[in-house]
Amino acid sequence: MPLNVWTEFARSEASALASTSAPLMTLTYRSRAAAPMTTDRLRELHQAASARNRAEGVTGVVLYDEQRFFQWIEGPPASLARIWSSISQDSRHTDIEAISVHAAPTRLFSQWDMRLFTSRREMTASMASPALLADPDAHRLATLAIGDDVESARTLLRSAFARIGSVHQLTEQLIEPAARYLGDLWSDDDCGEYEVTLGLCRLQTFMRDITAGSVPDRASDPLxxxxxxxxxxxxxxxxxxxxxxxxxxxxxxxxxxxxxxxxxxxxxxxxxxxxxxxxxxxxxxxxxxxxxxxxxxxxxxxxxxxxxxxxxxxxxxxxxxxxxxxxxxxxxxxxxxxxxxxxxxxxxxxxxxxxxxx
Ligand SMILES: Cc1cc2nc3c(=O)[nH]c(=O)nc-3n(C[C@H](O)[C@H](O)[C@H](O)COP(=O)(O)O)c2cc1C
Incomplete structure (x- = not known):
């Protein structure tokens, strides 16, 4: 998106955020680094972001992996709007794409002003608590499942399965919450029913890939x-x-x-x-x-x-x-x-x- 068009869009997102009455909002987006980020440049970005987030009561995570950013920020709408306005005009990244903006009942990352991860694996490993893990992963899975990058959704699910090791838990922790996120995106008008249906179909296909080939023991007098x-x-x-x-x-x-x-x-x-x-x-x-x-x-x-x-x-x-x-x-x-x-x-x-x- 050309910068001027993007800036317009970012401004409207920011004013929508600022005018909401919800006490807590979350915003997720992805973007591409304008140039590869060295460790020093990342540290500098991270320190400044953490300090400002602390002052604004904003918390979240940012992932930098293969020259791409994925960030999740949460906080009071007015603070989030100010920070988002800065982020969206920052020349260190480009192709900024807001994934979702919506009200949240609670914070997911209350312990982190801004936690920086430099690999997906590190991010998943350190979010070991199931509640914490399920939510951002399910959210990411849902948004990827309705986006253009279907392979990333499939990869996310496969690596979650490798980590969790059980279809049962994968269903409960990831697939069903992702389906509900899709429903929430729809009820917040962040996507249409067509996208919900598409996302659910894709989740269904990915699950079939994972479960294909497993043959359970037949019960002796099966129902x-x-x-x-x-x-x-x-x-x-x-x-x-x-x-x-x-x-x-x-x-x-x-x-x-x-x-x-x-x-x-x-x-x-x-x-x-x-x-x-x-x-x-x-x-x-x-x-x-x-x-x-x-x-x-x-x-x-x-x-x-x-x-x-x-x-x-x-x-x-x-x-x-x-x-x-x-x-x-x-x-x-x-x-x-x-x-x-x-x-x-x-x-x-x-x-x-x-x-x-x-
Ligand atoms: C990928 C990325 C993520 C960022 N995340 C935050 C953040 O969470 N909080 C923040 O205050 N600034 C963040 N920044 C930096 C802001 O874009 C901006 O430089 C900083 O807030 C200072 O704002 P100002 O330039 O409007 O004074 C981020 C920048 C980039 C490139």
């Missing part, structure tokens, strides 16, 4: 489980993660994407299932779909070949406690796909008929 997004739900990531969890539990897992209520009812009328997991978007609350979820759950029970079908519901609405089990008439809900196994098992109190009479 037969159907995993499906609620008909009409276009965000399929929740169902993919649910299927992964059911598969991991050693169950006979079927994943389907029925586009209508009739199609769903036909599936359960013609096949035996012990349980069905119906999911809403993992990114958005979908309050307007809750009544129809309740209706479809009632209908699916009546259509089911198994009269004791266990019905479990998932999605962001349940994670954020916007909706309860009773609101939709499910037997159980899960707040994360990783909780699906527990949700089904705790409900499985009825006698199962033998496999030949199913």
């Amino acid at each position: 037969v489980v159907l995993v499906a997004p609620l008909p009409g739900e276009i965000h399929l990531l929740g169902a993919t993660l649910g299927a992964e969890a059911a598969w991991k539990a050693g169950w006979e897992t079927h994943i389907r994407f029925p586009s209508t209520e009739e199609a769903l009812n036909k599936i359960v009328a013609t096949n035996w299932f012990d349980a069905i997991d119906l999911s809403l978007s993992p990114a958005l609350h979908r309050e307007h779909r809750l009544a129809s979820m309740e209706h479809m759950i009632d209908a699916v029970r009546r259509a089911s070949r198994n009269p004791s079908l266990i019905v479990v519901a998932g999605g962001r609405a349940f994670h954020d406690r916007v909706a309860t089990r009773a609101d939709v008439g499910a037997d159980a809900i899960h707040r994360s796909a990783t909780d699906l196994e527990r949700a089904i098992l705790q409900t499985q109190h009825r006698e199962r008929p033998s496999s030949d009479s199913r």
